[in-house]
Amino acid sequence: MVRVKRGKTAHKRRKRVLKQTKGFLLGRKSKYRLAKDALFHAWTHAYRDRKKKKRSFRGLWQIQINAACREKGISYSKFINGLKKNKIEIDRKVLSELARKHPEIFEKIVEKIKK
16 A cells, blocks of 8 residues: 655645744744644634724714714714704714715704704
């Protein structure tokens, strides 16, 4: 029976792991055992922070909308409540964009809510 050598597969696997740890510090980029452990931690943080990113951006949009609303003489909570009562369905991302880049359009939305 022919002897099966498995070095090729293992080498490929290890090479792939070390390629993913490019830029890591010390032995985590060059030693397989350390690199593997570092990658597991990195993937955990990456997964968690993809979720966290959505929360932090929503908070940023709320702050920007609040600042723009205060300039127009209305609080953020009254503004959001007015949007819901007037059935204006614009999400916070678009509202913050309007407040920053197109203040004249944002002004019209605020005037409609104030009525």
